[in-house]
Amino acid sequence: MKIGRGELFTGRALLVVLMVFTVLPFISIFMTALHPSGTVPGGLDWPAHPQWNNFVEAFKVANMSTLIVSSVRIVLMVVPIALVISTMAGFAIGLLRIPGSGLLLTLFVFGLTLPFQGIIIPIYILERALHIYNTKVAIALPLIALYMPFGVFWMRAHFVNMPIEISEAARVDGATIWNLFRRIHLPLAQAPIASLGILMSIWTWNQFLLALVLVEDPTQRTMAGALGAFQGHYATNVPLLCAGTIIILVPTLLVFVLFQRQIIKALLQGAVKG
């Protein structure tokens, strides 16, 4: 292969510049978070006396322990239910191919193009009428529904590619649809279900608009929703704000680094098949 030295240099330089562009913002808020609370430091100054205590203080004033419990509870409400019902629907549409499958799929895929803002007002009014406004359930129910387009679409893509012989053999042996689903196809679908679960957990953790509109009490919100309230209170205390932001984004980075392969695969395949 003939690649000139000039090109090699230019290419590498471009990649390095873009990596710096990506990472510097993280480094900047990290350094800022270590400055004395209430001061306004420069963007990239290592403090003379790093204030590690800022993280503790942000954790306390933002009521972080309550928030983490609240967020985890919302995730635990949303993700299992969303996984079960989208897997079942994907199974019926992709594998059983019930009459009307094409129409159902189109209906669900339509939801992929809908911005949340397009439906948030009626959801708010509906939840007030149902008296679930301002509770964790108020965030959980619409989130489950909003994950259906991607969830059903993603699980269908898995089931539609399963060889038909497996199901036919089982049916000839007299297996009911439930057994076909529970004993044969669910174990085979573990990988796509796991990827979907990781994605839905991150999306729930990061969800802001629903939390902002549907829950007034920040301690009942998702992490991102609570960060919004925290920013409102501590907008002028830059080091503390940066410390709080880091606490809230570190879990997402950790999950990403741990499950990088599944996350990227799920996002990309989901996108490409769309």
Add this chain to the structure above:
Amino acid sequence: MTPDNQPATLSVSRRTRTKNRVRRDVFVGWMYVLPALFMYAVFVLVPFLLTIFYSFHRWNGVGPMTWVGLKNYATVFTVPDLIGTIFHAFWLVVWFSFIPVGLGLVVASVINRIAQGKFGEVARTFLFLPYVIPLIAAGIIWGWLFSLSGLINQFLSLIGLGSITRAWLGDFNWALSAVGIIGIWVLLGFCTVLLSTGISKIDPALYEAARIDGSDWFSEFFAITIPLLKQEISVCLTVTVILALATFDIVYVATAGGPGNATSVPGLQIYILAFAQRNIGVASALAVLLMLLVIVIILPIQRLNRESKI
């Protein structure tokens, strides 16, 4: 499982039994779809229709509702602050969509050409990081970077451009583009990784043949990479255009629509109209226009996708 699969010589009784079984299977199959369909209908489809319904009424959310026909739409189109949000959204499409996709194409092809090993892998992982953090955290981080004493101004002073430093997100001319830069930061990695995966599926023999002919990066890029990546490019455009038009989180924390209305976008304006001003009708009209806009822009991109498959 369908009747067509059965041999033609079935006795009548067996045929009825098969028919019954098929009918039962269809019923059971629909039971599997029902929970998902129910949730989706109650919390997505019905609200979607209600938004359209509200958009023809004047309503404060609690009192009586008055039919006003298309008046709310007329309001959106004639009040500069409202129609302005749509133009802002278009400008953001350039930053959130065109630049990340274009730059992502360049980066992906550079990785493919010179950094297929560990270095390329690391570069892709790094660039992807901002995509997984909450958008609101991205807004807070850049709100700080763009501030008077923030990193951007520090850097500008360092390279001798101290005279142009300012509070970027508070500047009438620059705030919206500064928001756009946040969009590049968040979306560049997503586009790069998606396009990079696409390139890895292109037959390497094509690139080798081109290189034996001594073709440089430019000819390779325009003759092989772009034409064969049409599907991935259209997916990238679809995802990023929707994000650009429907931006909310980033603007809400970084600028709250200011200074003045310089960075107000439809998503934010819907929120303010509905939940601060209790003007459900106009908010819904703007929401309907936003959804229409998304579909009108997405459809031609999807057509590009379909053509590329033939």
